[in-house]
Amino acid sequence: MERVGERASATNLELFFDLVFVFALTQVTAMMAETPTWPGLLRGALLLSVIWWSWIGYSWLSNWVKADEGLARSAMLIAMAAMFLLALAIPEAFDDLPGGLDGPLVLAFCYLLVRVVHVWLFWIAAGDEAELRAQLVRFVPSMIGGTALLAIASQLSGAAQTAVWAAAVLADYGGTMLIGTKGWRLPSAKHFAERYGLIIIIALGESIVAIGVGVTHLAISWPIIVAATLGLAIAGALWWSYFDTHVLAAEQALAEARGAERVRMGQVAYTYLHLPLMIGIVMLALGLKKVLGYVGGEKGHTLADPLYGPPLWAMYGGVALFMFAYVGIGWRTKHVFKVERVVLGVVLLAVVPLVSYVPAMASLGVLTVLLIALIVYEWFKYHDIREEIRHATHE
Structure with a gap:
């Protein structure tokens, strides 16, 4: 071999x-x-x-x-x-x-x-x-x-x-x-980081599949179009938050580590801490599937019906878990602690009781706005660092 x-x-x-x-x-x-x-x-x-x-x-x-x-x-x-x-x-x-x-x-x-x-x-x-x-x-x-x-x-x-x-x-x-x-x-840091990046893409793809599967038996309508677009925006925001610079910086740290330290970093940051990323994405997929069913009128639901209980907690809590795991990976690989992601995770958990009283479409919209706000905030805050990481990697 x-x-x-x-x-x-x-x-x-x-x-x-x-x-x-x-x-x-x-x-x-x-x-x-x-x-x-x-x-x-x-x-x-x-x-x-x-x-x-x-x-x-x-x-x-x-x-x-x-x-x-x-x-x-x-x-x-x-x-x-x-x-x-x-x-x-x-x-x-x-x-x-x-x-x-x-x-x-x-x-x-x-x-x-x-x-x-x-x-x-x-x-x-x-x-x-x-x-x-x-x-x-x-x-x-x-x-x-x-x-x-x-x-x-x-x-x-x-x-x-x-x-x-x-x-x-x-x-x-x-x-x-x-x-x-x-x-x-771990002979190849590049190969290892790439494999985990690909499996994250697969999980995000499954969340998109969940959006489609949730409405395949329902007549297409404007509420379904809007909800599907918001769901895709959420999946896109998670993709951005992981792949824009994170995956590049983590791979760089893994490549710079040697011997036992590289193995320990691979075990903790990838083998263990990528699991909550995966669970978070799949829980989000469950929530998205339920929201699409609600807005599409499945089982007698109307646009005014709120999403509540475990499906709502899965949707918001899944994204929060993704953020917490991301912070852990960033700390283990680059010793960078992104406070704003912890804050977003806490906010997401805190607002669940509030959005459980609003229509399912509104709860989906709130989640979308919060994630886009994070992307915009980090775009400006880490602009110079971001450019340095991306250009250094592609040289």
């Missing part, structure tokens, strides 16, 4: 591999939309955590060996098939439907297969790297523990099932954190 160089870029196979995650994110949004309750949102977040953990393993692997060469190509395709089957089982992740196979157990088995292929290929790719192989051995207990807990959860229901799912996520994430970073490598 061919090793990855410092200036490597994402391969076509990696982009193809990511397509199953588009489907998985759509499945999670649809599942939460069917039961937009607090337990439903929690279960959605847990599902996203499992899906994310499946993806990040291959982001590290493909930074070590080229994904489209030799044995890695076949292994990636096998993992892709397992991930697709996992996504198919998402509607039954917590409640098995009558007939057929046990849905929750199928999901747990597919998750195990995705993880086993990852560790097996990494073991082969490690070659004579004794430290990396030792780290992979230490990695196995958390993998087995997480998947075993998912299998146990498949036979439970209600709060007990959700609690065991949470324990499974904790076993995976916490176990990996406890074994440390010794032996891991």
Whole structure:
């Protein structure tokens, strides 16, 4: 298998591999939309955590060996098939439907297969790297523990099932954190940052899909056009806030770091802190889908009806979570703390009780205005720094 160089870029196979995650994110949004309750949102977040953990393993692997060469190509395709089957089982992740196979157990088995292929290929790719192989051995207990807990959860229901799912996520994430970073490598900062940027684009694309899916069965109207435009503006604002300079500055910091520090930065800023970015975007997608249904007259709703409860908190809280995670990533990579983003996140959470009394379209408009105001404010405040980062990167 061919090793990855410092200036490597994402391969076509990696982009193809990511397509199953588009489907998985759509499945999670649809599942939460069917039961937009607090337990439903929690279960959605847990599902996203499992899906994310499946993806990040291959982001590290493909930074070590080229994904489209030799044995890695076949292994990636096998993992892709397992991930697709996992996504198919998402509607039954917590409640098995009558007939057929046990849905929750199928999901747990597919998750195990995705993880086993990852560790097996990494073991082969490690070659004579004794430290990396030792780290992979230490990695196995958390993998087995997480998947075993998912299998146990498949036979439970209600709060007990959700609690065991949470324990499974904790076993995976916490176990990996406890074994440390010794032996891991990040040969290409450019490739690593690019992969995470692409998955953020995929998540934002899913939010746009949610807007369209939310109204496919409704007659097109001016309220739908206005709401869809506002939803697209929100997705565009999040794209701007991440890709305008953030992704460039973070990649620069990762490239400048060396050895163990680069690995630690990659683990914290990307592997861990990009998860709340993803959850925030998917929660936003849920809120957007509900707003479009409201303004389109779905299930007897009118333009005067407010969006309230978990869907409203998902929409505003999702964006707030995105902002908080962004601040954490900026601090870990460049030691830059953007106070205005923390302030926006707090404001978003504070206004939820107020906008729950206004029409759904108005709550969408308020969110749009707040995000655009942030973009305009940062455009002027960081104008010189922004120009320096962008021009330095493109030289």
